[in-house]
Every structure is written in structure tokens, then in C-alpha cells.
Amino acid sequence: MSAQKLFFAGSGGQGIILMGQMVTYAAMFEDKQTTYYPSYGPEMRGGTANCTVIVSDSEVSSPLIYDADCLVAMNLPSLLKFEKMVKPGGTLLVNSSIVARKTERGDIRVFEVPTIEIARELGSPKSANMVMLGAAVRATGVVRQETIERVMREKAFTGKKAETIPANIKAFEYFKV
Amino acid sequence: MSGQRAGEKVLLKGNEAFAEAAIRGGLRFYFGYPITPQSEIPEYMSRELPRRGGVFLQAESELGAINMAYGAGAAGGAVFISSSSPGIALMQEGMSFLCSAEVPLVALNVSRGGPGIGGIQPGQADYFQATRGGGNGDYRIPVFAPASIQEAIDLIYEAAGLAETWRNPVMIFADGIMGQMMEPVVLPEQRPFIESVEIRRRKPWAISGYGDDDSRRNIVKSLRMQPDELEAHVEYLFEKYARAEKELTRVETRDIDDADIVLVAYGTVARIAREAADILAGRGIKAGLIRPVSLWPFPYAAFDGIGPRTKVVISAELSMGQMLDDVKIGVGKRLPARLIHRTGGMIPTSLEIADSAEKIYREAVQ
Numbered sequence: 285m286s287a288q289k290l291f292f293a294g295s296g297g298q299g300i301i302l303m304g305q306m307v308t309y310a311a312m313f314e315d316k317q318t319t320y321y322p323s324y325g326p327e328m329r330g331g332t333a334n335c336t337v338i339v340s341d342s343e344v345s346s347p348l349i350y351d352a353d354c355l356v357a358m359n360l361p362s363l364l365k366f367e368k369m370v371k372p373g374g375t376l377l378v379n380s381s382i383v384a385r386k387t388e389r390g391d392i393r394v395f396e397v398p399t400i401e402i403a404r405e406l407g408s409p410k411s412a413n414m415v416m417l418g419a420a421v422r423a424t425g426v427v428r429q430e431t432i433e434r435v436m437r438e439k440a441f442t443g444k445k446a447e448t449i450p451a452n453i454k455a456f457e458y459f460k461v
Numbered sequence: 462m463s464g465q466r467a468g469e470k471v472l473l474k475g476n477e478a479f480a481e482a483a484i485r486g487g488l489r490f491y492f493g494y495p496i497t498p499q500s501e502i503p504e505y506m507s508r509e510l511p512r513r514g515g516v517f518l519q520a521e522s523e524l525g526a527i528n529m530a531y532g533a534g535a536a537g538g539a540v541f542i543s544s545s546s547p548g549i550a551l552m553q554e555g556m557s558f559l560c561s562a563e564v565p566l567v568a569l570n571v572s573r574g575g576p577g578i579g580g581i582q583p584g585q586a587d588y589f590q591a592t593r594g595g596g597n598g599d600y601r602i603p604v605f606a607p608a609s610i611q612e613a614i615d616l617i618y619e620a621a622g623l624a625e626t627w628r629n630p631v632m633i634f635a636d637g638i639m640g641q642m643m644e645p646v647v648l649p650e651q652r653p654f655i656e657s658v659e660i661r662r663r664k665p666w667a668i669s670g671y672g673d674d675d676s677r678r679n680i681v682k683s684l685r686m687q688p689d690e691l692e693a694h695v696e697y698l699f700e701k702y703a704r705a706e707k708e709l710t711r712v713e714t715r716d717i718d719d720a721d722i723v724l725v726a727y728g729t730v731a732r733i734a735r736e737a738a739d740i741l742a743g744r745g746i747k748a749g750l751i752r753p754v755s756l757w758p759f760p761y762a763a764f765d766g767i768g769p770r771t772k773v774v775i776s777a778e779l780s781m782g783q784m785l786d787d788v789k790i791g792v793g794k795r796l797p798a799r800l801i802h803r804t805g806g807m808i809p810t811s812l813e814i815a816d817s818a819e820k821i822y823r824e825a826v827q
Contacts, residue, residue: 305472305643312472312645320472320643324498325581345736347642347729350810439472 287340288426289349293366294358294379296333299413302440303356304335306417309435310427311339319344332361339426354424356416358399360385375423379416395423402458410448411455418456429460467650475610475639476501478646479543479569480509482614486621487652488541488567489515492529494522494548497581498637499571502543514654523548527555534564535681537660537667539621543569545637546587547578550595556630557596560698561683563666565624567617569633571640574779574806582806583637585728588783591634592757599695601702603627603709604756606634606727610644612754618649627705628666634756636779638729638808705758712760713752718768720749722822724814725788726777727753734777736811737818744815746822756784764791773825777801777814797825 290307294300304320311318322335338344354375357363360383370376372391381400397419399412406415421429433453441449473481480502483491491506503519510517516533520526523544530540544552549570559566570591574584591604605620607613613635620631661669668679685691715735717723722741726734731752738748749771753760767774774792776785782800789798801817803809809817 308643309472312470318645321638322641324637324641344644344732345739346733346811347638348733348808348810350812 286342287338287344288353288424289351290337290339290354290356290420290424290426291334291349291352291366291369292337292356292358293332293334293362294356295361296331298333298358300333300358301335303413303417303420304337306432306435306440307337307339307421307427309439310431311337313431313434314427316340316427317342317344319347321347334362334366354420354426356420357383358413358416359383363387377416377420377423379412381412393423395419403455406451406454406458408448408451408455411452414452414455415458418459422459422461429457432456467648470645470647472643472645473610474501474643475613475635475641476571477505478610478614479571479617479633479635479640480505481648482617483541483567483569483621484509484513484515485649485651486567486618487654488539488621489654490530490533490538490540491515491517492520492526492533492540492542493544494520494526496545496548498573498583498640499543499545499569501640502569502571523551524555527552527559530566531555531559531562531564534559534566535562535668537655537664537669539565539625539655541567541569541621543571545570546572546575546584549587550590553590553595555596556594556602557598557600558683559630560596560600560602561598561694562681563628563698564630564681565628566630567620567624567633568630569617569635571635571637573637574804580806581637583729583779583808584804584806585636585730585779586781586783586804587634588756588778588780591632592759592787600698601705601757602630602632603705603758604632604634605711605754606756607639607754608728608731608752610639610642611646613639614646614648616754618652621652623709625664627701629701629705634728636728637806709755710758710760710762711754712763713750713754714763714766715750715752716747717749717751717763717766717771719747720768720771721747722818722825723749723751723767723771723774724777724818725751725753725774725784727756727784730777730779730809733809733811734814737777737814740811740815741818744819746819748818753784753787759787759791761787761791764788764793767792767796771796773797773799773821775799775801775818775821777809779808780804
């Protein structure tokens with residue numbers, strides 16, 4: 285792997301920023317070069333949210349991307365706006381729980397992930413984004429799955445949130461090899 | 462982050478990293494007013510400085526902040542201020558005063574699109590403001606433009622020392638992208654804050670009151686009513702600036718001795734340009750890169766390293782050809798200097814820069 289460019293998009297409150305930051309932390313833990321850049325603006329819960337994560341073996345050049353190795357589309361507007369970004373042969377993960385539309389791209393790998401149904405089935409409906417993160421990490425191999433679990437324990441869910449770790453690991457591991 | 466050990470790798474958002482670097486650099490006083498895209502800095506300072514022995518004060522405006530910085534700095538305090546473009550504009554009068562009065566200061570601009578109140582997305586259109594100055598009179602401010610969060614930390618930390626050595630404001634010019642992005646970094650050791658009782662000894666010029674041991678009385682001022690006295694003072698300042706031009710010029714160059722074109726870019730745009738150079742290499746065009754790290758003093762001499770193969774030099778910037786003026790001075794009449802730009806908060810992709818550069822190159826070799 286030289287560099288992997290990931291783009292996470294959805295609406296505010298879906299855990300977009302968290303997913304991106306967790307991959308970035310994991311990349312750092314694995315001693316890779318990494319840059320995370322979020323969209324910013326007058327945004328709020330329910331508004332749009334997206335972020336770019338680059339993971340590389342060498343120094344990261346542009347922190348902004350025009351094409352992506354992997355797009356995670358958590359809602360319909362994100363799919364419509366960003367599906368053209370995915371490189372031919374790249375990976376698209378769609379939150380099929382709320383996105384009924386099929387992508388028009390025939391030159392990429394597509395995974396439709398019913399994140400909400402899976403999270404409900406696991407008894408932790410709030411962990412839908414961790415189900416998606418598990419699918420994205422599995423599909424891309426951008427970082428190791430156990431590194432994400434370390435990120436959960438050491439960075440993402442500390443203090444009071446630590447009690448959510450078992451449920452989040454379960455959700456994340458749904459697609460574990 | 463305050464508990465983070467020096468030398469340990471941590472993931473930090475740009476704005477938090479800038480603030481932590483300033484504290485670790487020994488900058489004990491922060492005066493500011495919130496403005497996007499750098500409001501995390503006053504937020505961080507309001508939390509961290511009071512509990513670490515420093516002072517955070519939210520000013521009523523940027524005008525208030527720069528004049529608090531003038532006062533605290535004149536009294537020997539090590540001061541850090543930050544803002545974004547329109548806020549930095551409001552501070553320009555103060556910058557001129559601090560330069561004349563030789564008061565140290567580290568100032569950070571996390572710049573956004575202008576003119577006017579503009580927008581909140583990243584920009585570099587404060588290049589003239591930073592390098593030519595928006596205040597009155599003859600003065601200069603060293604300006605450093607980092608391209609990564611780590612480089613920003615290192616430059617802010619170093620700037621704390623430079624401001625004292627040169628007794629002048631030093632500016633860090635970052636853009637909104639750098640304020641918001643996160644990268645793994647290593648933080649430096651905490652430099653101890655200077656205690657009030659040490660100021661008289663460490664900064665003999667500062668307004669520190671009468672000492673027990675002597676009756677030295679300092680005046681820090683910018684008013685000089687006698688024109689011959691003022692002229693002599695300005696001449697003295699410019700002897701200092703002439704030394705700064707020799708000692709503070711910083712630049713990074715890549716493959717400029719044997720390039721078809723040379724791209725000139727700073728800050729985040731330099732990273733995008735570096736990727737554009739890789740794209741151009743795939744199209745058979747060799748693109749070199751000059752990345753000014755110091756915007757003033759500008760690294761004019763680096764342009765002498767451009768080899769005979771080069772056909773055109775291109776300034777890539779988030780402004781309408783502000784750095785281009787300096788590029789033209791650096792290139793002289795040897796080569797044509799052209800511009801690739803976006804502005805208003807728009808950022809070019811590496812592909813966009815590569816396409817524009819290729820077009821300019823094809824025109825140049827016709």
C-alpha cells in the first residue's frame with residue numbers, strides 16, 4: 285500500500301467525524317503517515333458532514349482529495365454528490381438502511397450495509413456507525429481491525445463512554461474476518 | 462494535551478496544536494477574540510493557560526487584543542495572539558506600534574477568504590497584509606508559513622524565541638485548512654514561563670518598575686516628535702531588518718535545477734502543488750517546487766537555483782497573484798512568471814493545478 289484515500293460523508297449526528305478520526309488514530313498507532321481533514325462551516329445536527337482521511341507509508345502531500353479509494357456514504361445526498369469521486373476499482377459502502385437508490389457506477393466494488401438493522405439485531409441501535417466502520421475497515425484493509433479496537437479503548441470511548449465499548453466492539457466486529 | 466509527554470506522538474487538530482505549541486514555547490499571555498476558523502485556539506487557551514500559570518483574557522475586540530498584547534509585551538510578558546483575516550486586519554495599527562516600540566509578540570493568522578468580512582473557508586489573500594504590512598510607517602514583520610501541523614508547532618515554538626531575540630512581532634501565517642486538519646505530531650518540551658521577578662534581569666528594556674538595586678527607568682514608546690530622532694530610529698530598525706533578511710530566510714526546494722517548470726507555493730497549497738508535480742511527472746513534464754517557508758524575508762535567492770531547462774515559473778496561491786509579485790522579483794527578467802489561483806475560500810485540487818500548469822507549459826514552449 286502506498287496511500288489510501290478515504291472519504292466519509294453523511295449527515296451531522298451520524299458519527300461521520302468519529303469514524304474518520306478513529307481511522308486516523310489507528311493509522312497513527314500503526315506508525316503510518318496520516319492526515320484528517322473535515323468539512324467545516326455553519327453546520328449542525330442534521331446538516332451535511334464529511335471528512336477526508338489519507339493513510340500512507342510516505343509523507344502525505346495534499347490533505348484534500350479529488351478521487352477516493354473508498355467512499356462511505358451514510359445518506360442519499362452523500363451518495364448522489366460523491367459517488368463520482370470513487371476511483372475505478374475503488375470501494376463504495378452505502379448505508380442501505382436509509383439509502384434505497386443503487387449506484388450507477390459499474391466499475392467499482394459496492395457494499396450495501398444495512399447498518400441500522402444490524403445494530404438493532406445486536407441490541408445496540410446507536411452503534412450503526414461502528415457497523416459501517418467495521419465494514420469499511422474490512423473492505424479496505426486500511427488499518428488492522430484490532431487497532432480500531434485499541435482506538436476505542438484509548439481514544440474514542442474513554443471516561444463515561446467506556447461502558448459503550450463492548451457494544452461498539454460487537455458492532456464493529458460484525459464483519460470481522 | 463497538557464499532560465502529553467514531550468517526544469510522544471499524538472494526533473492533534475491544527476488549532477489545538479498551535480495553541481499548545483505557543484504555551485510550550487513559553488508564551489504565557491494570550492489575548493484574543495473568537496473568529497472562525499480558529500476559535501478553538503481561544504477556547505483551548507481559556508481552559509489551559511489559567512491552570513498552567515498563564516493568563517487568558519478574552520478581549521472586547523481584536524483592537525483590544527492587540528493593545529493588550531502591546532501593554533503586556535512592553536511590561537516584559539511573553540505574548541501570543543491569534544485571529545483570522547478580518548481580525549488580523551483590525552490589529553494592523555497595533556503591529557506598527559509594536560514594531561516601532563520593539564515589543565516582542567507571536568501572532569498567528571489562520572487565514573480565510575476575503576476581502577471584507579469575506580467567508581470562513583481557507584484563503585491566502587492576506588499575503589500583502591502579512592508581508593507588506595497593513596499598519597502605517599516603515600516596518601517589517603518576519604512571517605513564517607508552515608505546511609504541516611508539525612512544522613507549525615516547530616515554527617511557533619521557535620518564533621517565541623525569535624520575537625524576544627529580534628524584539629519584534631513574528632507572524633505565523635497558516636490557512637484555514639491547517640487550523641481544522643489533524644495530523645500526528647510530536648510536541649516539544651515545556652519552556653519555563655518567565656516569572657515577574659526575572660523580567661528586570663532577563664528583559665532589561667521592559668517596563669518593570671524601579672528595582673531595589675538601581676533607579677533605571679525604561680520607556681517603551683513609538684512616539685518621536687523630532688523628525689531627526691524618528692529618522693534615526695527608523696534607520697536603526699532597518700539595520701535590524703537587514704540582518705533579519707540574512708538570518709531568517711527559509712525555503713524548501715525540490716528538483717528546481719533540472720525542471721521544465723517550477724511551481725512556487727506555500728502552506729497547504731505547497732502540498733497540493735507537490736502532488737501536482739507528481740501528476741505532471743506522469744505526463745512527462747518535470748516540475749520543480751520552491752516552497753517559501755519565510756514569506757518575509759522572501760527567499761528571492763532560491764530562484765537563482767533554477768536551471769537553464771526551465772521555461773516558466775508559476776505561482777500557485779489562494780489569492781489573485783499576491784505572491785506572484787515576489788516571484789517576479791525573484792525570477793527577474795530571466796523567465797516568464799505566471800499564476801495559478803483560486804480564491805474566496807475555494808481550494809484547487811492537485812489535478813486542477815497539474816492541468817493548469819500543463820497548459821501554461823505548453824503555451825510557454827510553443
